[in-house]
Amino acid sequence: MTTTHATLVIGATGTTGSRTVARLVGAGHRVRAASRRATPVPGAEPVAFDWYRPGTHAAALAGTDRVYLVPPVGDPEPAAVMLPFLRRARAAGVHRAVLLSASAIPRGGPAAGKVHEALPGIFGQWAVLRPSWFxxxxxxxxxxxxxxxxxxxxxxxxxxxxVAFVDAEDIAAVAARALTGPDAPGTDLVLTGxxxxxxxxxxxxxxxxxxxxxxxxxxxxxxxxxxxxxxxxxxxxxxxxxxxxxxxxxxxxxITGTVQRITNRPPxxxxxxxxxxxxxxxxxxxxxxxxxxxxxxxx
Incomplete structure (x- = not known):
């Protein structure tokens, strides 16, 4: 399968991002692999992206209609940099967003919880992945x-x-489905092993x-x-x-059955x-x- 528009994967060299890129590329989707140094990723177009450098955002978003969001590592209040980017992404034509959060962080809670709370008001198609520990x-x-x-x-x-630890490959499998399926889940998905x-x-x-x-x-x-x-x-x-x-x-x-339900196989x-x-x-x-x-x- 090929698509005209690309999926922007932020954190494309990270634990879940790299695996999500691989799955999307393997399924024939165009992918823009975003990282601070525009590191080459097999099958994808590398692009420079830094949450704290807004000058990198427009170029990263060019030609994309969906985005996988990995919050900036170590920032206790990522909404301050993420929400302006998400509004910019929506204005640029992105219509679907999938956010990586955590099972321990509820909607409206600390860290990515505030981004989770805002996401449905920005995008018509969305999902929040809330995996357990990797x-x-x-x-x-x-x-x-x-x-x-x-x-x-x-x-x-x-x-x-x-802890119901979860495999990052299973997270990526769910992320790929949420990004490219006919309909976005429109909810948060608690992912466990x-x-x-x-x-x-x-x-x-x-x-x-x-x-x-x-x-x-x-x-x-x-x-x-x-x-x-x-x-x-x-x-x-x-x-x-x-x-x-x-x-x-x-x-x-x-323990949840979400991975099985979304991917049609056991975690x-x-x-x-x-x-x-x-x-x-x-x-x-x-x-x-x-x-x-x-x-x-x-x-």
Missing amino acids: MQNFTGEHTHATSIREEGVIRTATGGGR PEALGYDDIAATLTRVTGRPVRHHRLSFEQMRDRLATQLPREFASMLAGMDRAIAEGADAR HTFRDVLDRELVQEGRRPAETPAAAPTRRTVT
Whole structure:
């Protein structure tokens, strides 16, 4: 399938953006891959885009009629830069927008929650993706993945709380459908994996799969906040540590059937992702026998 207009994917080199670009390109859609350095992305047209440089916005929007929105990383109030851009996009002819938010952030809440609240008033066709925490946090470039590789440790303030972690490939599959389907969902979509796992479970599964000991180091809210504040603005660090505390209280243990409903296939398990991505990284022998992770069904 080919289209006259293009889809602008903001954050095209990131965890979900890169995968969304790949799916759209694979389906024959024109894609403009937006990143700060206009990094080449296979099959797409690279364009320079920076949320904080409005001079890059008009060129990025040229010839597009839909947009995938990844908020600026580390900004506790992204609406200040996103809403002017979205109004400009609508005036330029964009009629469909899909926003990446998070399961822990409701409409009208902090961070992307305010953009979520405004989106239906700007675009007639829209969707908000609210995924749980990414499984790729343990395999990519996230601080968890780094500490696992370098120290064999995962540090959180989640205690014994559980999370229905979701595969970024599943998020991208839903994003592609929301961007190109006959009708936009016109709602928010809470995306989860098929199982709710505690960080102790994650550590145990990583230990089995990689053959290297990994342990979960439980921190207090204050310890987590202060640790994050060495790398991020303190307000944002407090918000992230607060999300860990919410996990400890059960906020992210729910499992939804959204991925199955939108993509017509089951969501991937954490073990699926480890088998796929750690083999690619060379951190797990391809012939290692599978070991099923702990499962818990949440209604």
